[in-house]
Amino acid sequence: MFHSQLCWSLLLVSIAAAAEPQPKARPLTMADILAGSKPADWRPLDPENTLYLELATGRVVIELAPAFAPHHVANVKALAREHYFDGLAVIRLQDNYVVQWADPNGDKPELARKIQTAKRTLPAEFERSLDPKLPFTRLPDGDIYAPEVGFSGNFPVARDPKSGKMWLIHCYGMVGAGRDTGRDTGGGTELYAVIGHSPRHLDRNVTLLGRVVQGMELLSALPRGTGALGFYEKADQRVPLKAVRLAADVPAAERTQLELFRTDTLAFQELVESRRNRREEWFQAQAGHIEICNVPLPVRAAPPAAR
Amino acid sequence: MFHSQLCWSLLLVSIAAAAEPQPKARPLTMADILAGSKPADWRPLDPENTLYLELATGRVVIELAPAFAPHHVANVKALAREHYFDGLAVIRLQDNYVVQWADPNGDKPELARKIQTAKRTLPAEFERSLDPKLPFTRLPDGDIYAPEVGFSGNFPVARDPKSGKMWLIHCYGMVGAGRDTGRDTGGGTELYAVIGHSPRHLDRNVTLLGRVVQGMELLSALPRGTGALGFYEKADQRVPLKAVRLAADVPAAERTQLELFRTDTLAFQELVESRRNRREEWFQAQAGHIEICNVPLPVRAAPPAAR
Secondary structure, three states: OHHHHHHHHHHHHHHHHHHOOOOOOOOOOHHHHHHOOOHHHEEEOOHHHEEEEEEOOEEEEEEEOOOOOHHHHHHHHHHHHOOOOOOOEEEEEOOOOEEEEEOOOOOOOOOOOOOOOOOOOOOOOOOEEOOOOOOOEEOOOOOOOOOEEEEEOOEEEEEEOOOOEEEEOOOOOEEEEOOOOOOOOOOOOOEEEEOOOOOHHHOOOOEEEEEEEEOHHHHHOOOOOOOHHHEOOOHHHOEEOOEEEEHHHOOHHHOOOEEEEOOOOHHHHHHHHHHHOOOOOOOOOOOOOOOHHHOOOOEEEOOHHHO | OHHHHHHHHHHHHHHHHHHOOOOOOOOOOHHHHHHOOOHHHEEEOOHHHEEEEEEOOEEEEEEEOOOOOHHHHHHHHHHHHOOOOOOOEEEEEOOOOEEEEEOOOOOOOOOOOOOOOOOOOOOOOOOEEOOOOOOOEEOOOOOOOOOEEEEEOOEEEEEEOOOOEEEEOOOOOEEEEOOOOOOOOOOOOOEEEEOOOOOHHHOOOOEEEEEEEEOHHHHHOOOOOOOHHHEOOOHHHOEEOOEEEEHHHOOHHHOOOEEEEOOOOHHHHHHHHHHHOOOOOOOOOOOOOOOHHHOOOOEEEOOHHHO
16 A cells, blocks of 8 residues: 555656656856856965966966976976076067067076076976876867876876876966977976967977966967067067066965866866857857867956955 | 809898998978978969958968858958958957957947948858868878868868768868857858967857968967957957958959968878977977877968969
8 A cells, every 4th residue: 555655656746747847957058167166166276386477567377287397396486486587588479389488698608697596407397107196087088199188186187097107288378398409408497388279299398387377368469479489589579577476475465366166076077068068059069079278277366255 | 053142142232231221211300391392292372262361560361261161252252352341350359269350330230331242141151061072181190079180272171971071170270250149140241260279169160261371470469358258348459450352353463472381292291290200309209199280281482483
């Protein structure tokens, strides 16, 4: 009797469901996901690993990647702390490639900026050993260049289980340490950011050490250099760096308070899906796939409570 | 005897080869390939399918793609020939995405530029039937978004043998016809060019109709718009179009005489290989792969004889 009552009840529920279907949940857009995100879906920038590039037009905010380039990050921090970069300049901008800042007199020993405690060059940190304990949110659609790609924190990362290596990927806005021909000739005294289509052939050829998280347009819209490789041909075309500072060294009230959308959450998985198949009304066709450098990494002003 | 003499001779040759090895052919770089290219490895632009965007800062040269968007190309030519675009403006630039030019008063019927003989809108040409007779140089390393990718003429193209369709790809510099929400609301009165990482989710969502082959930096370095989607918020931020002309309508002496590196040649296959594995001394690691939007499509001033 009890059994048959239960069955009857279930049948009624089932009939009701068939007669009045629940409105089907609309697939979420990125705007929906961000609007519905919880405070725990975001994380603040660590001032000890955040670099400010101060230009006359404003501030470029760079998150450093000590998990991938510990020695280069430490050296760039040391260079910033001894004010090495202040008064140096953007010296190169090659369209659809990179913008680079460095000492314009770097090749003239008598005029070149002196280094105090930091190092001029460092052994390359093109890749690191694959540590399964490092966070890694793998993307589902593969990659042309690497066996596995995904995000570790807010950095695009490739992994090769066969070689046991992992490395940062040259997506738009990634920051690396320029070098000469020799493998170990970089170190962070000259830095560049990607301003075009991801130049993936640079992966594992340069030490990447961070990513621009705000102010990218202050670099990407600068005039293109007309010399070879986009170098500015005249001194007055260069764009001076007012200063380069570690956020931790800037008074708290003068810091740019940002939060990054975490990549180790269910909300991020939803965001990836919302970009593999765009649900905004405008889209007529769904790509069904996403390539790593097309995944957006949202940034927002930190809510006052989080500051 | 003969046999032993032959063997001895071969042995001598072999010893000589070991002692004085022939210089091993160095793998070619792109610079080598271009330097060694023959006139037949290049082709001129067709003035009937070349559009000039005249800005105060110079000329942007666009090759049109009638094989992929015949009606849109014809309409853009008709618009140019009735001087529709002259005095309109760049109205939008969204960092790492697109720059767009159109009628700033397009949404005000009483102020909007009138159209004479061209069409305001056209049915979408997002893709076309796969015609095996159209040139197609397939790339060897696959693609995240499409079953096959390669080049048809100097355009990046995707193909899907299953659906029997092919379509143009949103690489850097590709030009498309902006549209409203409806599928058939484009037509060429507003055009955009890709200025960042290839937004492949736009493939098959917009009619692509050409590619910038020279002057891209005149568009990509313009200030980023600060409004939603990168629209310029103030009228004086817009960049006026002095004129938009078909090359065929410009006196021959005033044309920009360019040649494009053909993609249906052995030399192009070598160029692709030279970019899959970079042989320049600077490179420490070879990517071993190439993604379609990273393949360079060289352009040069036409030698006087070819003009």
